[in-house]
Amino acid sequence: MPDQAPISRPESRPYLFRGQPAADTWTLVREGEAPVGGAAILPLADWLEAAPGATLAPWLPADTELTDELARRLLDAPLIAVDFPKFTDGRGYSLARLLRERYAFAGEIRAVGDVLVDQLYFMTRCGFDGLSLREDQWLEDAQRALGAFSRAYQPAVDQPEPLFRRRERERARPRQEAPAYA
Amino acid sequence: MYRYDTHDQTLVNERVAQFRDQMERYLAGRLSEEEFLPLRVQNGLYVQRHAPMLRIAIPYGMLASYQLRKLGDLARDYDRGYGHFTTRTNLQLNWPKLETVPDMLEELASVQMHAIQTSGNDIRNTTTDQFAGVAEDEEVDPRPWCELIRQWSTFHPEFAYLPRKFKIAVTGAAEDRAAIQVHDVGLRLWRDNSGEVRVKVLAGGGLGRTPMIADVVREDLPWQHLLTYLEALVRVYNQFGRRDNKFKARIKILVKALGIEEFRRRVEAEWAHLKDGPQTLTRQTVESVAAHFVDPERRPVSAEAIAAFERLRGENRAFARFVTNNVAGHKVPGYKAVTLSLKRAGQSPGDVTAEQMHQIADLADAYSFGELRVTHEQNLVLSDVPVDRLEALWNELQALGLANPTVGTLADLICCPGGDYCALANAKSIPVAQAIQERFDDLDFLYDLGPLELNISGCMNACGHHHVGQIGILGVDKKGEEWYQISLGGAQGNEASLGKILGPSFSREKVPEVIDTLLQVYVGERSDGETFLDTYRRIGLKPFKERVYA
Numbered sequence: 001m002p003d004q005a006p007i008s009r010p011e012s013r014p015y016l017f018r019g020q021p022a023a024d025t026w027t028l029v030r031e032g033e034a035p036v037g038g039a040a041i042l043p044l045a046d047w048l049e050a051a052p053g054a055t056l057a058p059w060l061p062a063d064t065e066l067t068d069e070l071a072r073r074l075l076d077a078p079l080i081a082v083d084f085p086k087f088t089d090g091r092g093y094s095l096a097r098l099l100r101e102r103y104a105f106a107g108e109i110r111a112v113g114d115v116l117v118d119q120l121y122f123m124t125r126c127g128f129d130g131l132s133l134r135e136d137q138w139l140e141d142a143q144r145a146l147g148a149f150s151r152a153y154q155p156a157v158d159q160p161e162p163l164f165r166r167r168e169r170e171r172a173r174p175r176q177e178a179p180a181y182a
Numbered sequence: 183m184y185r186y187d188t189h190d191q192t193l194v195n196e197r198v199a200q201f202r203d204q205m206e207r208y209l210a211g212r213l214s215e216e217e218f219l220p221l222r223v224q225n226g227l228y229v230q231r232h233a234p235m236l237r238i239a240i241p242y243g244m245l246a247s248y249q250l251r252k253l254g255d256l257a258r259d260y261d262r263g264y265g266h267f268t269t270r271t272n273l274q275l276n277w278p279k280l281e282t283v284p285d286m287l288e289e290l291a292s293v294q295m296h297a298i299q300t301s302g303n304d305i306r307n308t309t310t311d312q313f314a315g316v317a318e319d320e321e322v323d324p325r326p327w328c329e330l331i332r333q334w335s336t337f338h339p340e341f342a343y344l345p346r347k348f349k350i351a352v353t354g355a356a357e358d359r360a361a362i363q364v365h366d367v368g369l370r371l372w373r374d375n376s377g378e379v380r381v382k383v384l385a386g387g388g389l390g391r392t393p394m395i396a397d398v399v400r401e402d403l404p405w406q407h408l409l410t411y412l413e414a415l416v417r418v419y420n421q422f423g424r425r426d427n428k429f430k431a432r433i434k435i436l437v438k439a440l441g442i443e444e445f446r447r448r449v450e451a452e453w454a455h456l457k458d459g460p461q462t463l464t465r466q467t468v469e470s471v472a473a474h475f476v477d478p479e480r481r482p483v484s485a486e487a488i489a490a491f492e493r494l495r496g497e498n499r500a501f502a503r504f505v506t507n508n509v510a511g512h513k514v515p516g517y518k519a520v521t522l523s524l525k526r527a528g529q530s531p532g533d534v535t536a537e538q539m540h541q542i543a544d545l546a547d548a549y550s551f552g553e554l555r556v557t558h559e560q561n562l563v564l565s566d567v568p569v570d571r572l573e574a575l576w577n578e579l580q581a582l583g584l585a586n587p588t589v590g591t592l593a594d595l596i597c598c599p600g601g602d603y604c605a606l607a608n609a610k611s612i613p614v615a616q617a618i619q620e621r622f623d624d625l626d627f628l629y630d631l632g633p634l635e636l637n638i639s640g641c642m643n644a645c646g647h648h649h650v651g652q653i654g655i656l657g658v659d660k661k662g663e664e665w666y667q668i669s670l671g672g673a674q675g676n677e678a679s680l681g682k683i684l685g686p687s688f689s690r691e692k693v694p695e696v697i698d699t700l701l702q703v704y705v706g707e708r709s710d711g712e713t714f715l716d717t718y719r720r721i722g723l724k725p726f727k728e729r730v731y732a
Contacts, residue, residue, distance in 0.1 A: 090340070141207065153336055163333065166189075
């Protein structure tokens with residue numbers, strides 16, 4: 001087993017938007033915390049009670065049951081965050097897919113909470129385009145992890161076509177169109 | 183047998199590179215123990231009692247000879263010269279070095295193999311009938327469907343962090359040899375009146391701490407919808423399965439808590455959105471996968487050759503024993519499926535040496551078109567042997583110690599690695615298996631007992647499937663000591679049932695004697711032609727209990 005060397009911690013949470021490091025203009029407000037000035041991501045229940053606006057967004061707890069009624073409200077949000085209380089909690093992946101695929105939410109869906117490098121690729125496939133990583137995560141590792149795979153078997157938000165369909169297209173394509181490797 | 187195309191190969195290669203990167207970050211201290219754990223187990227890497235363990239996937243039990251040779255190379259070069267076939271038809275290497283696992287995975291990738299999702303809270307290796315494609319009682323060949331499920335479940339982005347592990351078993355035969363009633367999802371493929379494939383979908387079966395027989399979710403799903411339906415079902419589980427208690431996190435607990443009607447309603451409601459979506463299968467898709475599982479070019483076996491085989495069987499008692507026990511019927515006259523027994527005294531059930539792996543690979547090439555199957559009873563199968571070659575094969579197997587004519591008997595017991603290797607185990611299981619095999623080694627006695635399944639697990643995680651053993655043995659911890667609880671009446675197959683506990687547990691030394699008493703009760707009580715299970719089902723637990731605790 002390796003020694004667990006102390007990890008140098010950057011000052012704030014690394015943030016990627018559509019795969020690129022970006023400035024984060026939102027503040028995440030947890031339950032019981034007082035909102036600070038500027039754009040804020042509030043607990044879902046607080047957001048539902050607040051006046052709608054471009055500077056207030058909700059974060060969904062992992063156990064949110066996404067009913068049609070709730071989804072209709074959420075479609076007005078400028079951004080929807082989904083909380084990962086623990087990086088091994090997989091409920092957020094389903095929530096993001098449902099928001100994108102079933103309810104066609106077009107704004108940013110952001111992963112918040114225990115968001116680590118090695119889960120980002122699957123998160124992106126499920127429709128997360130904003131990734132607010134835990135403070136100790138390294139951006140260079142994160143960007144490398146996002147490029148781990150060049151293709152996938154299943155359709156998801158990033159790729160509407162299953163691999164078996166792509167194979168059929170490729171087989172149907174006339175041979176001369178195949179790239180020539182001299 | 184499925185062969186990778188560029189896409190499959192690229193994905194497996196990229197997986198190796200990804201894991202190498204993760205291992206480097208772990209060794210550099212940039213990834214904590216806790217954060218590395220789910221990543222390594224999704225690549226089959228456990229940290230065990232004595233050393234790491236690598237569990238290599240053998241998708242739906244199908245193995246090519248060149249792959250088995252590579253497994254032998256790995257066991258020799260990276261381990262202590264042997265491997266262990268598991269009840270999930272995977273291969274475990276018990277002594278690899280942590281740092282060399284990325285290299286091992288790279289070697290596996292060179293023969294279209296991997297260790298993806300052999301552990302972790304994800305969709306595990308799908309299992310099926312070991313006689314798929316050759317069984318006489320087969321309605322639908324399950325292998326193309328298993329391959330479609332393999333692809334769908336591999337790196338599924340939504341289902342990598344389920345509440346708990348998720349196991350799927352598939353059968354397409356009249357007799358269920360894949361234990362579909364005790365899986366998270368069991369699929370029975372069948373044909374409707376127009377010859378179209380339909381799928382009976384079961385959910386919520388399982389062994390482990392809370393054993394349960396599965397409920398039927400859907401009787402007659404049209405084949406086109408297999409993947410969308412599975413996606414809906416697993417999504418319901420991902421969202422609503424319990425995550426607060428590891429021991430209540432399997433889908434069986436959810437199905438039971440909701441009731442099968444409510445569970446079905448949720449799955450169908452979810453499926454209504456996914457039905458006819460992009461993952462809907464077309465005839466073209468299924469046919470292109472099925473093209474990998476075409477029959478080998480079997481030469482015809484003449485009627486004279488078949489007659490000669492039957493003659494030999496009549497004349498040679500030892501050969502006849504082997505044929506009766508270890509050789510199964512085949513859909514093509516003149517061909518047989520031969521089970522290589524990995525059970526014998528002095529060796530852990532399911533263990534094979536590196537040298538044997540190489541030798542078995544050669545036999546597969548010489549006798550069975552270079553293909554093998556791994557069974558969930560921890561044996562190997564050569565599925566396409568012409569009867570005029572059976573005697574020669576039998577002679578070779580005898581020389582290798584793989585012809586023990588005891589398949590399906592008490593000696594063919596199932597056994598997990600137990601406390602000798604596994605960090606989870608409460609008790610050792612291998613010494614119990616060996617003691618039983620030593621005590622009951624008389625072939626005539628074994629044959630007189632008839633078909634009998636004895637399964638041993640070293641803890642309630644039930645890797646040794648003790649709940650479905652007609653005699654089940656479970657290792658338990660009593661104040662730091664290893665004790666063994668015995669159950670009776672479990673069964674796999676179409677009439678699956680869970681065993682009932684006989685009574686207070688026993689010390690390890692007592693176990694063979696208790697088994698002996700149970701067998702005496704059976705022999706005394708059985709009426710003509712009754713198997714152990716038949717007798718148990720007729721007379722119940724009481725007579726056994728009275729004698730054992732007298």
